[in-house]
Every structure is written in structure tokens, then in C-alpha cells.
Amino acid sequence: MPTSSIAKVLLQDPSRLESRLKEIPQEPGVYFMKDETDQILYIGKSKSLRSRVRSYFRDAAHHHSPRIATMVTKVSEIEFIVTDTEAEALALEANLIKQHQPHFNVLLKDDKKYPYLCITWSEDYPRIFITRQRRKNAKNRYYGPYVDTGLLRRTLQIAKRIFPLRQRRQPLFKDRPCLNYSIGQCPGVCQQLIAPEDYHKIVQRVAMVFQGRSHELIDILTAQMEQAAENLDFEKAALIRDQLKGLETLSANQKVALPDDTISRDAIALSSDDQHACVQLFQVRAGRLVGRLGFVADAQSGTPGEILQRVLEEHYRLVDPVEIPAEILAQHALPESDMLAEFLSEQKGRKVSIEMPQRQMKAELVEMVERNAQYELARTQRFADRNTQAMQDLSELADLPGPPKRIEGYDISHIQGSDAVASQVVFVDGLPAKQHYRTYKIKNPTVTSGHSDDFASMAEVIRRRFRRYAEDPDLQRVGNSDWPDLVMIDGGKGQLSAVVAELEQMNLLSALRVVSLAKQREEIFLPNEKKPLETTADQPGVQLLRRLRDEAHRFAVSFHRRKRTDRMRRSRLEDIPGLGHHRRKQLLANFRSIDYIREASPKQLATVDGIGPQLAQQIYEYFHPSTVS
Numbered sequence: 321m322p323t324s325s326i327a328k329v330l331l332q333d334p335s336r337l338e339s340r341l342k343e344i345p346q347e348p349g350v351y352f353m354k355d356e357t358d359q360i361l362y363i364g365k366s367k368s369l370r371s372r373v374r375s376y377f378r379d380a381a382h383h384h385s386p387r388i389a390t391m392v393t394k395v396s397e398i399e400f401i402v403t404d405t406e407a408e409a410l411a412l413e414a415n416l417i418k419q420h421q422p423h424f425n426v427l428l429k430d431d432k433k434y435p436y437l438c439i440t441w442s443e444d445y446p447r448i449f450i451t452r453q454r455r456k457n458a459k460n461r462y463y464g465p466y467v468d469t470g471l472l473r474r475t476l477q478i479a480k481r482i483f484p485l486r487q488r489r490q491p492l493f494k495d496r497p498c499l500n501y502s503i504g505q506c507p508g509v510c511q512q513l514i515a516p517e518d519y520h521k522i523v524q525r526v527a528m529v530f531q532g533r534s535h536e537l538i539d540i541l542t543a544q545m546e547q548a549a550e551n552l553d554f555e556k557a558a559l560i561r562d563q564l565k566g567l568e569t570l571s572a573n574q575k576v577a578l579p580d581d582t583i584s585r586d587a588i589a590l591s592s593d594d595q596h597a598c599v600q601l602f603q604v605r606a607g608r609l610v611g612r613l614g615f616v617a618d619a620q621s622g623t624p625g626e627i628l629q630r631v632l633e634e635h636y637r638l639v640d641p642v643e644i645p646a647e648i649l650a651q652h653a654l655p656e657s658d659m660l661a662e663f664l665s666e667q668k669g670r671k672v673s674i675e676m677p678q679r680q681m682k683a684e685l686v687e688m689v690e691r692n693a694q695y696e697l698a699r700t701q702r703f704a705d706r707n708t709q710a711m712q713d714l715s716e717l718a719d720l721p722g723p724p725k726r727i728e729g730y731d732i733s734h735i736q737g738s739d740a741v742a743s744q745v746v747f748v749d750g751l752p753a754k755q756h757y758r759t760y761k762i763k764n765p766t767v768t769s770g771h772s773d774d775f776a777s778m779a780e781v782i783r784r785r786f787r788r789y790a791e792d793p794d795l796q797r798v799g800n801s802d803w804p805d806l807v808m809i810d811g812g813k814g815q816l817s818a819v820v821a822e823l824e825q826m827n828l829l830s831a832l833r834v835v836s837l838a839k840q841r842e843e844i845f846l847p848n849e850k851k852p853l854e855t856t857a858d859q860p861g862v863q864l865l866r867r868l869r870d871e872a873h874r875f876a877v878s879f880h881r882r883k884r885t886d887r888m889r890r891s892r893l894e895d896i897p898g899l900g901h902h903r904r905k906q907l908l909a910n911f912r913s914i915d916y917i918r919e920a921s922p923k924q925l926a927t928v929d930g931i932g933p934q935l936a937q938q939i940y941e942y943f944h945p946s947t948v949s
Contacts (some may be wrong), residue, residue, distance in 0.1 A: 328356065330377070330395050337377060340398055341460075346372040348409045349402040350416060356396045361843075363423040365413040367406045367659070373398060388621070391424040407662035413664075414637040421456065434614045435472060435747075437530055439523060444516040444521050445509045445731030446488055450476065462638065463530040466947070467600070467614040467696070476796030480505070481524050482566035492567035495917040495924075526889065529567075531643045532584070532603050532610035538567055587653035587682075588628055589690035590620040591697040598696040598891045599631050600689050603645070614696060625652040629660065636664060645667040649686050650676050706860065707750035713807070717844065717853060718835055724805035725749060729872035730781055731810035732762075733880035737772035738762075741883055742781040746804075747868055759879045760784060777817035778809060782819050790826035795829060803831065810869050812838040815846050822848045837869050893917075896942050908938075918943040 330337040344351070353362040353376075364658035376392050377778070401493045403409045417425050440446045442459035450472060454462050466472040480487070483506045491510030492498040500506035507514040507522070528537040541560050548557040584606070590599040597619040603611035613635070617627050628650055636644055644664050654660060657674045664672040677683040711723035717725075727747045734740035746756035761778045789795050789803075797803045809815050816836035823829040829847070836845045843852035844863065855862050892914055893904045910928045911917045917925070925936035 328396060329393065331393060338410060338514060338677045341370065341374050343401055344373055344398070345369050345402060347402050348404070349400055350404045350409055350412050352399040352416075352818060353391065353395045354399065355394045358397070360396055360420045360422045361391050362422050363413055363416050363420065365406075365409040367409070368654075369400050369402070373400075374402040384424075388424070404657040405662075406656070407666060410633070410656075410659055410663040411666065414633070417637065418458070426822045434467055435466035435469055436462040437466070437476065438462050440526055441520075441523075443530040445519050447489060448476065448479075448523065448526060449487060452906050461527070465614055467612045467692075475529065478566055479529055482563050483526055485521050485522065485526065486510075490912065494919060513547070514874060530611075531640065533642070534567055534603040534610065541567070552613070569753040583647055584645040585647035585649060585685075586645045587649040587685045587689045588632065588663070589686055589693050590617075590624055590627060591690065591693040592624065592627075593697065593701065595619055596697060596700050597621075597624070597627050598693050599628065600693040600696065600699055601631070601635065602685070602689050602692075603938045604685070605645075610691070616700065623652075623655075625650075625654050628652055629654040629656060632660060636667070641667045641669065644672060646670070646672060648672065648674045650674060650683050651686050651690055652676065669793075696930075707864075710860035710864035711750050713859055713863055715861075717855065717859075717861045718806055718833055718846070720833060724940060726753075726801065726804045727805040727806045727868060728810060729783075729868040730778065730811065731869070731872040731876040732781075733775045733873075733876035734762075734772055734777075735880075735884070736770055737767050738769035739880055739884045739887060740772065740777055741876060741880045742777060743870065743872050744781070744785065745875050747864075747871075750864060751870060757875060758785075759875070770840070774811065775814055778811065778815050779818040779822040782807075782822050786823070786826060786828055790828055793827075806867055807832060807834045808865055808872075809834065810839070810872055811836050812843070813850075816845050816847060835865075837865050839869075842866065894940055898935055898938060903928075903935075906930055 323445065329338065346368050348365075348367045350363060350365045351369055351373050352360055353364075355361050364372065401412065403412060408851040435450050435452050436454060437448065438451050439448050439461045440457075440459075441461060442457050450469075451462075464472075479485075479912075484504055486509040487500045487506050488498070488510070495511075497506070497508045498515065501508045501513070507519065509519065525537060526878060528534065543566055545557050545560040548554075548560065551660070553879070585604050587602045587604065588599065590597050592598070595618075597617040599617060601613040601615070602609055603613070615631050615635075616752040617631065619627075621627060622630070632648065632650075632654070644667060646668075648661075648664075650657075653676050654674060661672055661674045664726055664836060673684065692693065709722070714720070714727075715723045725748060729745045730742060730745070731741065732742050740762035742760040744758040744760070745752045748756075760781050762780060764776050764780055767773050789797070807819075809819055813836070816834065819834060819836075820829060823834065824830060834847055837843070838845065838852070841852075842855075842857060844855055844862065844865065845852050857863075892897055892920050893907065899907075906928050907917055907925075911920060920940075922933065922940045925931055925939050926933050931939070
């Protein structure tokens with residue numbers, strides 16, 4: 321449908337809202353919720369579009385979860401696409417969500433609790449690594465999230481021993497492969513000794529392991545080994561034999577074996593309290609448990625059946641069709657199980673059934689999944705209770721009106737004044753919120769190599785962070801997610817006094833609560849207080865501040881090291897006559913490091929744009945003065 325002109329929120333214009341709802345048909349299809357800037361907030365599907373969309377605006381404040389209620393208050397336009405069947409609506413919704421990735425379509429909480437395995441298919445020579453963050457790249461594939469991190473790491477280690485894979489993100493040498501190539505652990509990716517298409521075939525076999533298709537891979541390799549033996553290619557046959565032995569080791573690690581080894585199935589169950597719904601999904605292939613995935617959802621987002629339905633939709637939307645099992649066992653009845661089964665059947669190319677077993681082996685499998693979900697919920701509750709207790713204790717220590725939602729921590733890092741930097745880290749609800757982290761390069765001209773001033777540096781950072789609030793006194797603070805409830809300074813009374821003086825000058829001290837945490841004795845200081853607060857090291861609030869302080873220190877030190885390394889790298893090249901900024905940049909882009917430039921011959925150096933034979937010889941002689949006669 322065509323995009324409408326920008327209009328105000330529909331809840332504020334009841335007549336336009338009612339008119340818009342009447343235009344929506346009672347047919348299956350997909351609907352779009354858009355805000356005032358025409359950005360898509362939410363994409364949904366339904367067998368009856370008008371009924372589903374109307375339900376969002378009926379007692380919106382009481383009828384929905386906080387996530388959906390917030391979304392409804394932002395909706396300025398509703399659009400829709402009609403489909404012939406419910407399954408078509410589900411398929412269209414899946415494709416549109418992949419394309420637009422609306423903010424409010426995320427049911428599952430991305431709390432970095434469980435890791436994923438990533439394969440970077442976007443690269444000519446894909447990397448395989450474990451990560452806790454899904455990055456937006458349509459070509460890359462993520463498997464998981466895996467509950468058993470140890471098993472995931474062991475599986476990846478064994479896979480790297482079985483198959484020759486790239487072991488390093490960056491090559492160790494410029495003109496030759498490293499030891500991994502010599503011992504058969506890597507096919508020489510760094511020197512492109514293997515074609516990208518051939519390397520992709522190797523990685524595709526590794527992907528089969530994490531797709532739960534080890535049994536299928538064993539059959540393929542067995543046939544190839546027998547064919548190689550018939551062709552008298554005994555070296556290739558021996559290599560495949562070793563790979564098969566490694567896969568047998570992987571199978572031995574999959575400890576849970578089930579009697580029925582003919583059907584691949586997934587079993588899903590959850591356990592919930594008033595806030596959290598911990599979902600577990602067991603992947604059973606050829607009678608063995610090959611994967612145990614974990615998800616955390618908002619318990620207020622729907623009934624147990626609705627949560628399981630949405631988890632399955634989100635999960636299978638991100639997998640390859642070959643990973644969809646023939647059978648799905650669910651703890652609760654799914655509200656739209658027929659539509660999901662039809663959608664998955666079309667994706668897989670063969671029938672997929674969804675059952676809610678009541679007895680015998682299948683019911684016992686679902687019960688086992690539910691028990692694991694209960695353990696995960698208990699762990700989540702303990703973690704949430706610890707955070708709640710820590711924030712409550714911290715609010716009492718710092719005399720805050722309530723538990724601090726957003727806490728910011730600041731630290732300075734340098735070596736005797738050189739390469740001085742600062743870090744800002746943010747904890748939201750007691751957990752690191754890395755999307756809000758910031759770094760600062762200290763601009764104070766008095767802070768130079770051999771002369772440091774942590775007090776002035778900290779004051780500068782605070783001034784730069786809160787300058788816009790000082791320049792615009794009417795800028796919203798209460799309810800502003802950017803405004804911190806508490807600021808923690810890494811240091812003692814000196815650093816705190818410098819920050820207090822700066823905030824007083826900006827007329828912000830009365831609006832901002834600031835504390836400092838001294839390293840030596842873990843003492844907490846408040847503004848204008850000579851003595852530290854009376855605390856103990858095991859207090860939950862103190863421990864939370866220490867975690868914040870340690871994270872600020874880590875982040876500052878890592879940024880300082882990068883800055884120092886860059887400076888040292890540049891300074892070496894700056895000493896070479898005739899080598900300007902642009903040519904230095906070209907050299908580093910081509911050779912990646914000073915070590916590679918040092919090892920390069922004049923002929924290799926001259927291949928870089930802007931580096932002629934004469935300058936290449938000068939660069940070579942700079943790094944090899946003994947060769948100059």
C-alpha cells in the first residue's frame with residue numbers, strides 16, 4: 321500500500337483511528353504499524369486483519385504487555401497487505417521482518433546470556449567463531465543461542481581439528497602461510513592457496529555439524545572415502561577416514577540418546593514467573609540430542625502457548641529449511657499451530673507436524689525440556705534478585721529516591737600523560753549496556769607526555785558529557801533515557817572535587833547524583849563529605865559499583881592501548897623523509913602493520929599506489945640501515 325502523509329498519533333485522534341480500522345478487511349494478511357516519521361514499528365500477521373489490529377487499541381494500557389503498550393502510543397499509521405491464506409501471511413511476515421527488522425518485533429530478550437556460533441558467509445573465506453551478539457548482516461549465519469557453552473566450545477575445537485579451517489582473523493605473515501598450513505590445520509587462506517568456492521565447501525560441512533546433520537555428513541563422507549579407495553586415491557581416503565573418526569568423537573559428546581532414531585524432532589517448553597519466561601528448545605536428530613537452545617522472553621507478553629508460538633516463529637525464521645525438523649513437540653497448545661505447521665512444511669518441502677504429546681516417550685521428552693526450563697528460570701531469578709538487591713542497597717548508600725535505572729562510570733587512562741583518554745560505561749538495570757559506551761580523547765593542552773592531570777581530565781570529560789544539558793536548561797531530564805540516575809567517578813576525593821566544581825559551574829550539581837569509588841580501599845565518597853561512607857566489601861551496592869568501576873577501567877585501558885599503538889605505528893613512518901600522511905595511510909592499508917612493511921622488499925613496496933621505486937628504496941633502507949653502503 322502507498323505510504324500516507326505524516327500524521328499525529330492515532331490514539332490522539334479517535335475519529336481517524338476508527339476510520340482507519342474500518343478500512344482494514346476481515347481477511348488474512350500482514351499489517352504494519354508506523355510512527356510519525358514513517359518508520360515501521362511493528363509487523364504482524366493474522367487470519368483476520370481488522371480484528372487483530374483493532375485489539376491493539378482496545379484498553380491499550382491494560383490489555384497488553386508494556387512493550388506492546390508502548391508501541392501503540394507511537395502508532396500514527398496502519399498499513400496492510402492481504403494474502404490468500406494464513407500460511408502465506410506467516411511467510412510474508414517472516415520475510416518482511418527479516419528485511420525491516422522493526423524494533424518492537426523482538427519478543428526474545430537479547431541479554432547476552434547465551435552464546436551463538438557465527439559463520440561469516442559474507443566473506444570470501446568465512447570465519448567461524450563464538451559470539452554473544454548478533455550483528456545485522458543478511459549473509460552471515462548464526463546458530464543458537466546455545467545453553468551449554470562448554471559443549472559448544474568443545475564442538476568447535478573438534479570441528480577445527482577435523483576440517484582444515486582458517487585459524488586467524490588476520491594473516492601472520494605477508495608473503496607466506498604460517499605453521500597451521502604446514503600441519504594441515506589451515507588450507508592457506510592467508511595466501512589464497514585455496515579458491516573461495518573450494519573453501520566454502522569445507523565450511524558447509526562444518527555448518528552441517530551445527531545444523532544437527534552429523535549423521536547425514538557421515539553418510540556423505542563414507543561414500544566419498546569408498547569412492548577414493550576405489551580410485552586408488554589412498555591419501556584422500558585416509559584423510560576422510562580421519563574426519564569420520566573425529567565426527568564419531570563429536571557423536572560421543574552428545575550424551576542423551578533416545579530410542580527412536582528415525583525422526584528428527586524439536587521439543588520446546590517453558591517455565592515462567594511474573595516477569596520472566598525461560599524457554600528451552602531441544603534439538604533431537606537421529607535419536608541424539610545435538611543442541612539445547614535457550615531463550616528468555618517477557619512473561620507478560622502473552623499466554624504460555626502464545627510465547628511458545630512466537631519463539632518458534634522467530635527461531636525458524638532464522639534457520640535454513642534443511643534445519644527444520646519433521647516433528648515439533650510443544651508443552652502447551654499453540655494458538656496458530658496449523659498455520660505454523662503449514663508454513664514450515666512449505667519451507668522444508670515436506671510435511672512438518674506440531675504435537676502436544678500427553679503420554680509415553682514424547683511426553684517424557686517434553687517433561688525433560690520443562691525441567692531444564694525450570695532450572696534456567698531459577699538461575700534467572702537468582703540473578704535478577706541479586707541485581708534488585710544491589711540497586712536497592714546502592715540507592716540507600718547514595719541517598720537516591722529509588723533504585724537507579726541508569727548508572728554511568730568514568731575512568732581516565734594514560735602513561736605519564738601520554739595518549740590520555742577517558743571511558744564512559746553505562747549499566748542499565750544493573751547490567752552493562754554496551755550500546756551506550758563512549759570514549760573520549762583528552763583535549764586539555766596541559767595534559768602532555770610527562771605531565772598528567774587526572775583531575776582536569778575528569779572535569780573535561782564531565783563537561784563534554786553534560787554540556788548540552790547546561791546549554792539548554794529546558795532539556796528533559798526526568799524520563800530521559802540518556803540522563804543518568806547516578807554517576808560514579810573512578811578515584812578518590814580529588815577526582816570527585818574536580819567533577820563537583822565543574823557541575824557547579826554548569827548549574828547541574830543539584831540535579832545530578834555523583835559518587836566516587838577509590839581503588840585502594842574501595843571507599844565510596846559523596847560530594848562535600850570529608851569521610852567515606854561506612855560500607856563493607858560484601859555489600860551488594862558496593863559490589864555493583866565495583867563491577868561498574870572495573871568495566872570502566874577495562875574499557876579505558878583498551879582504548880588507551882589502541883590509541884598508543886596507532887601513534888607508535890604512525891610515528892615510525894613519520895620519520896621517513898618524503899613519506900606524507902596519504903602515503904603512510906596507503907602503506908598501512910596495503911601491508912596492515914609495520915612488521916609487514918619492514919619485511920617487504922623494495923619491489924613489493926613499489927606496488928603501493930603513490931610509492932615509486934626511489935621512495936620504496938628509501939623506506940627499505942630506513943628499516944635496513946645495515947644494507948646501506
